[in-house]
Amino acid sequence: MAGAADLCRLNLVLSSNTPNRLLTAANFTRPGSLAAGAGVQPKSAPSDTDLEFVARAGKDRLLKVPSSNIRNFSIIAHIDHGKSTLADKLLQMTGTVESREMKAQFLDNMDLERERGITIKLQAARMRFMYNNEAYCLNLIDTPGHVDFSYEVSRSLAACEGALLVVDASQGVEAQTLANVYLALENNLEIIPVLNKIDLPGADPERVSREIEEVVGLDCSDAIYCSAKEGIGINEILSAIVQKIPPPQDTAERPLRALIFDSYYDAYRGVIVYFRVIDGTIRKGDRIMFMASKKDYYADEVGVLSPNQLQVNQLNAGEVGYLSASIRSVADARVGDTITHYSRKAEESLPGYKEATPMVFCGLFPVDADQFTELRDALEKLQLNDAALKFEPETSSAMGFGFRCGFLGLLHMEIVQERLEREYNLSLITTAPSVVYRVNCVNGDTVECSNPSLLPEPGSRRSIEEPYVKIEMLTPKDYIGALMELAQDRRGEFKELKFITEIRASIIYELPLAEMVGDFFDQLKSRSKGYASMEYSFIGYKESDLIKLDIQINGDPVEPLSTIVHKDKAYAVGRALTQKLKELIPRQMFKVPIQACIGSKVIASEAISAIRKDVLAKCYGGDITRKKKLLRKQAEGKKRMKAIGRVDVPQEAFMAVLKLEKEVL
Numbered sequence: 089m090a091g092a093a094d095l096c097r098l099n100l101v102l103s104s105n106t107p108n109r110l111l112t113a114a115n116f117t118r119p120g121s122l123a124a125g126a127g128v129q130p131k132s133a134p135s136d137t138d139l140e141f142v143a144r145a146g147k148d149r150l151l152k153v154p155s156s157n158i159r160n161f162s163i164i165a166h167i168d169h170g171k172s173t174l175a176d177k178l179l180q181m182t183g184t185v186e187s188r189e190m191k192a193q194f195l196d197n198m199d200l201e202r203e204r205g206i207t208i209k210l211q212a213a214r215m216r217f218m219y220n221n222e223a224y225c226l227n228l229i230d231t232p233g234h235v236d237f238s239y240e241v242s243r244s245l246a247a248c249e250g251a252l253l254v255v256d257a258s259q260g261v262e263a264q265t266l267a268n269v270y271l272a273l274e275n276n277l278e279i280i281p282v283l284n285k286i287d288l289p290g291a292d293p294e295r296v297s298r299e300i301e302e303v304v305g306l307d308c309s310d311a312i313y314c315s316a317k318e319g320i321g322i323n324e325i326l327s328a329i330v331q332k333i334p335p336p337q338d339t340a341e342r343p344l345r346a347l348i349f350d351s352y353y354d355a356y357r358g359v360i361v362y363f364r365v366i367d368g369t370i371r372k373g374d375r376i377m378f379m380a381s382k383k384d385y386y387a388d389e390v391g392v393l394s395p396n397q398l399q400v401n402q403l404n405a406g407e408v409g410y411l412s413a414s415i416r417s418v419a420d421a422r423v424g425d426t427i428t429h430y431s432r433k434a435e436e437s438l439p440g441y442k443e444a445t446p447m448v449f450c451g452l453f454p455v456d457a458d459q460f461t462e463l464r465d466a467l468e469k470l471q472l473n474d475a476a477l478k479f480e481p482e483t484s485s486a487m488g489f490g491f492r493c494g495f496l497g498l499l500h501m502e503i504v505q506e507r508l509e510r511e512y513n514l515s516l517i518t519t520a521p522s523v524v525y526r527v528n529c530v531n532g533d534t535v536e537c538s539n540p541s542l543l544p545e546p547g548s549r550r551s552i553e554e555p556y557v558k559i560e561m562l563t564p565k566d567y568i569g570a571l572m573e574l575a576q577d578r579r580g581e582f583k584e585l586k587f588i589t590e591i592r593a594s595i596i597y598e599l600p601l602a603e604m605v606g607d608f609f610d611q612l613k614s615r616s617k618g619y620a621s622m623e624y625s626f627i628g629y630k631e632s633d634l635i636k637l638d639i640q641i642n643g644d645p646v647e648p649l650s651t652i653v654h655k656d657k658a659y660a661v662g663r664a665l666t667q668k669l670k671e672l673i674p675r676q677m678f679k680v681p682i683q684a685c686i687g688s689k690v691i692a693s694e695a696i697s698a699i700r701k702d703v704l705a706k707c708y709g710g711d712i713t714r715k716k717k718l719l720r721k722q723a724e725g726k727k728r729m730k731a732i733g734r735v736d737v738p739q740e741a742f743m744a745v746l747k748l749e750k751e752v753l
């Protein structure tokens with residue numbers, strides 16, 4: 089499971105976040121397919137009725153559920169506060185998954201997720217719960233816990249009427265908790281506070297309850313104390329879901345509107361779309377249309393997730409389910425889009441649809457140039473499942489052919505890189521992550537630029553704007569100074585400092601995204617000994633004093649090492665890069681100057697001295713003029729060599745410098 093150290097690594101660069109829809113054809117494992125085995129087709133539709141729900145407690149039982157007995161809910165929590173463990177327990181206690189089938193953390197079923205203990209992908213499960221002798225259908229929609237995926241969190245919350253707010257009783261409210269609670273409140277959800285991990289000796293649920301009341305303004309008099317690990321309080325949670333979360337409205341008569349909260353690509357059936365029916369009814373065989381992408385299809389299969397995919401004939405307003413319609417790419421059925429009927433279209437789509445915009449870019453190059461085609465195929469496959477991943481070919485003089493890829497954030501970036509390496513056996517070199525700059529040109533054009541080497545010439549640009557984020561850091565009061573210093577160093581603009589309790593404070597800054605894509609998150613964790621947490625959101629573009637810093641080796645510009653930096657940092661970055669390159673480039677037969685330049689102005693310079701061949705070695709004694717002649721000849725030879733000689737920068741040098749760029753930028 090991810091400890092603070094893992095998370096630091098992960099956010100690497102937060103350094104770091106994307107979608108779970110990265111599942112590939114070869115290994116797709118969803119709740120639906122996990123238990124049944126990858127690629128296994130779902131059971132066929134129970135014959136007699138719609139709205140049936142098969143509980144999986146040994147023998148299948150059909151159950152008709154009126155919409156007043158449906159509850160749709162999510163779990164929101166900060167990373168590691170126990171959301172997945174609690175979801176597993178809920179599935180187990182309701183008999184949705186039998187204990188012997190239970191793999192730890194059923195909902196986190198991507199290998200990567202399981203290994204790192206973080207939830208990346210949204211998933212859903214339908215549970216049956218008996219309350220006062222009545223059967224209820226509880227739909228749990230899981231949400232990813234990381235900032236890069238906050239849009240997905242907001243869509244899955246929009247598909248629910250309520251949410252469990254899980255807070256670790258030994259830790260308290262964290263930045264991500266707050267961010268998710270605000271999202272839930274925006275969606276008018278009923279929030280049930282749950283204090284988890286009460287089995288831990290350091291747990292202090294009373295203190296944390298007070299903290300939630302003070303910080304979030306949520307009444308915690310009925311907060312549920314639980315231990316997801318030990319199975320304490322699970323029944324209370326299930327009862328509270330039935331009692332407190334309102335049932336969905338019965339709007340089955342209206343034209344169909346269903347909200348997509350997740351989708352993934354299956355090699356056999358095309359894209360599988362997870363949705364919540366908000367209005368109307370969807371039946372197997374219906375001709376449906378996705379309102380944002382305007383694509384229409386026939387729904388070959390409609391079903392519920394229990395959590396295995398189970399076909400039904402129809403789903404009504406309030407229900408959560410999946411459909412498959414031989415859709416070829418997740419880009420046709422994106423998260424947040426609205427499904428309606430082709431013949432009886434809804435007038436308006438559901439609010440909140442947003443195209444995924446990549447915020448962080450980097451170049452990906454295969455270490456072995458022969459792997460270029462494999463890399464392209466792998467990226468295409470990942471893209472089928474990940475509408476947020478963008479890529480286009482890029483050529484670099486140093487690294488050959490590769491791709492410039494766009495990601496939602498740094499975790500997304502790291503996940504894609506790791507999947508390419510693990511699942512497709514590719515070894516990759518990645519360039520330093522950069523953001524998208526907006527260049528206002530003299531001729532009135534605005535150019536978006538994510539690649540420093542494509543920045544318009546200084547003469548043709550009027551100004552450069554860069555993306556800004558608002559960050560909120562929550563920290564014990566002892567580390568306030570250290571964190572403010574960190575934000576200040578990263579060109580942060582102080583906005584607010586407030587104490588949320590006597591011992592914890594919230595610090596708000598606005599700072600350039602480019603400053604966060606370095607090691608900001610690692611720094612935040614190390615300067616606060618792991619106790620601080622943070623959350624950020626994009627606030628827009630602002631003009632900055634940015635310049636392009638070029639590196640020249642032996643007088644030749646090395647494009648892949650160019651970066652866009654703030655003027656005030658150019659000297660420090662230039663010095664660090666030239667020093668590092670001096671260590672890394674092997675000595676040549678001639679002196680090699682390494683320079684960092686802004687335009688034609690050199691701002692930092694180092695030189696690698698030449699390897700000296702002792703041309704005098706063969707001259708024993710002899711006369712001085714002979715020695716001078718030999719040295720003169722050597723000097724002339726070197727001059728010629730320098731003029732024609734090219735310095736080969738070893739690949740390790742590039743990799744080390746790119747790493748350094750990530751650190752110093």
Ligand SMILES: Nc1nc2c(ncn2[C@@H]2O[C@H](COP(=O)(O)OP(=O)(O)OP(=O)(O)O)[C@@H](O)[C@H]2O)c(=O)[nH]1
Binds near residue numbers: 174284288
């Ligand atoms: N002692 C104790 N540990 C728990 C409890 N619930 C969860 N944990 C542990 O806390 C760690 C994090 O739990 P997860 O369920 O993976 O946390 P999460 O919130 O799902 O994290 P993300 O998937 O990253 O969002 C794991 O090591 C769990 O075993 C609990 O009630 N008591």
